[in-house]
Amino acid sequence: MAAHSNSGSDACLVINAGSSSLKFSVFQGGSATELEPVVTGQISGIGTAPRFEAKDAARHKIADHSWAAGENPGRPELLHHLLDWIGDTLKGATLVAAGHRVVHGGTRFSAPVRVTATVLDQLEELIPLAPLHEPHNIAAMRALAQVYPSLPQVACFDTAFHQTQPWQSQTFAIPRELTAEGIRRYGFHGLSYEYIAHRLPQMAPELANAHVVVCHLGSGASLCAMRAGHSVDTTMGFTALDGVPMGTRPGAIDPGVLIYLMREKGYGADELEKLLYHKSGMLGVSGLSNDMRDLENSDHPAAAEAVELFCHNVAKQVAALAGSMGGLDAVVFTAGVGENSTLVRARVAEKLGWLGVSIDAAANRAKATRISAQDSRVPVFIIPTDEERMIARHTLGVIAAEALSRAA
Numbered sequence: 001m002a003a004h005s006n007s008g009s010d011a012c013l014v015i016n017a018g019s020s021s022l023k024f025s026v027f028q029g030g031s032a033t034e035l036e037p038v039v040t041g042q043i044s045g046i047g048t049a050p051r052f053e054a055k056d057a058a059r060h061k062i063a064d065h066s067w068a069a070g071e072n073p074g075r076p077e078l079l080h081h082l083l084d085w086i087g088d089t090l091k092g093a094t095l096v097a098a099g100h101r102v103v104h105g106g107t108r109f110s111a112p113v114r115v116t117a118t119v120l121d122q123l124e125e126l127i128p129l130a131p132l133h134e135p136h137n138i139a140a141m142r143a144l145a146q147v148y149p150s151l152p153q154v155a156c157f158d159t160a161f162h163q164t165q166p167w168q169s170q171t172f173a174i175p176r177e178l179t180a181e182g183i184r185r186y187g188f189h190g191l192s193y194e195y196i197a198h199r200l201p202q203m204a205p206e207l208a209n210a211h212v213v214v215c216h217l218g219s220g221a222s223l224c225a226m227r228a229g230h231s232v233d234t235t236m237g238f239t240a241l242d243g244v245p246m247g248t249r250p251g252a253i254d255p256g257v258l259i260y261l262m263r264e265k266g267y268g269a270d271e272l273e274k275l276l277y278h279k280s281g282m283l284g285v286s287g288l289s290n291d292m293r294d295l296e297n298s299d300h301p302a303a304a305e306a307v308e309l310f311c312h313n314v315a316k317q318v319a320a321l322a323g324s325m326g327g328l329d330a331v332v333f334t335a336g337v338g339e340n341s342t343l344v345r346a347r348v349a350e351k352l353g354w355l356g357v358s359i360d361a362a363a364n365r366a367k368a369t370r371i372s373a374q375d376s377r378v379p380v381f382i383i384p385t386d387e388e389r390m391i392a393r394h395t396l397g398v399i400a401a402e403a404l405s406r407a408a
C-alpha cells in the first residue's frame with residue numbers, strides 16, 4: 001500500500017454496519033501503517049430504541065446516550081450525531097475519510113474502492129448474494145453521503161482477499177452457465193485474513209512464503225488456506241453459510257437435506273433462511289446458547305457435544321485445506337473463539353497431532369503468541385485479528401493514491 005502522508009491530526013472513521021447496529025472506530029496516526037484507534041463504539045437498536053456508546057483508547061466509557069421514548073432517529077440522524085460527537089470529542093482532528101466494511105464485492109470488486117453513485121448502484125446489484133448484510137452496508141454509505149457529502153468514503157470487501165484463489169477453489173461442480181452467472185465460491189472474512197497475512201511474517205519472517213491455515217473462529221467462523229500471504233482456498237463459499245459450524249449457522253450441510261425439508265416438511269425460502277442463519281450451529285446442537293463461553297461453562301452433555309462437533313469440523317477443515325494447498329507449515333487461531341478459547345485450541349490441535357501439530361498446554365492457557373510445543377513440526381500461533389485497522393489502512397491508502405494521481 002502507498003505510504004500516506006497525512007498529518008497527525010487527520011482521522012479516519014471506520015464503519016461496520018449491521019441490520020440494527022453500527023460499529024465504529026476512529027483511527028489517527030502519522031501514516032497509514034502507524035494508525036491507532038482513538039475511539040471505538042457502536043450505535044445499537046437502530047429502528048427501535050437507538051443507543052450510542054463509545055470508549056476511548058484505554059477502553060473507558062466516554063459516551064452513553066439513549067434517545068427518549070417516542071424519538072426514533074433514522075440512520076442519517078444517527079450518523080449526524082456520531083459526526084457531531086467526533087467533532088466535539090476529538091477537537092483538532094480532521095476527519096479525512098470513512099471506510100466501510102462491505103460483506104460482498106462479487107466478481108467486480110477485488111480491491112477497496114472509492115464510493116461513488118455508480119459504485120453504490122453496482123453494490124445494489126449484489127444484494128441478492130448477501131441479503132442479510134449488503135443492504136445495511138449500503139444504507140450506511142448512502143446515509144453518510146447524505147449528511148456529509150464531501151467526506152470521501154471507501155468500501156472494503158470481505159470477499160476481495162479471496163480473489164487470488166485458483167479456479168478449482170472458486171468453482172462449484174455445477175453447469176457452467178450457472179457459474180457464469182456468479183454462482184461460485186467467494187469466501188468471506190477477507191479483511192481478517194489480510195490482516196493476519198501482514199502480521200504473521202512480522203512475527204515469524206521465516207513463514208513469509210509458507211503454507212498457512214488461518215482459523216477465524218468467531219460467532220461466524222471460517223478457515224483460509226494461505227500460500228505466501230495469498231488466499232488459495234477457504235471454507236465459506238457462495239454465502240457465509242458454508243464450512244464449519246458457527247454460533248447459529250450449521251456450516252456445510254448436505255444440500256439434499258434442504259430438498260427434503262422443502263418437499264417433506266413444506267419449508268419455504270424464508271424458513272430455510274431462518275433455520276440456516278439463526279437456529280442452527282452451536283445454538284441448535286446445544287439447545288442452550290450460541291456463545292462458546294456458555295457452552296464451555298455448562299455441564300449439560302449437549303453443550304459438550306456442540307463443542308466437540310465444532311472442534312471436529314475445524315480440525316477436519318484444517319486438514320482439508322492443507323490438502324488443498326499441498327502442505328501445512330503453520331496454523332493460526334484468531335477471532336473471538338480462536339483468540340480466547342483455550343479448550344477449542346487444545347482440542348483442535350489434539351486432533352491434528354497426526355499432521356505434526358502439538359501445542360504447549362501452559363502457552364495455550366497463557367494465550368501466548370506462539371503456542372506450539374518445542375517439538376511441534378507445525379508452529380501454532382494466536383494472532384488477534386484487527387479488521388478495523390485493515391479498513392483504515394485501505395481507506396487512507398485509496399485516498400492517498402487518489403491525491404497522488406491528481407498531483408501527477
Ligand code: AMP
Nearest residue numbers: 218219220291292293335336337340341
Ligand atoms: P467474534 O464474532 O469474533 O466477535 O467472536 C464472538 C464469539 O467469541 C462469542 O460469541 C463467543 O462465542 C466467543 N468468545 C469470546 N470470548 C470467549 C472466551 N473467553 N472463551 C470462549 N469463547 C469466547
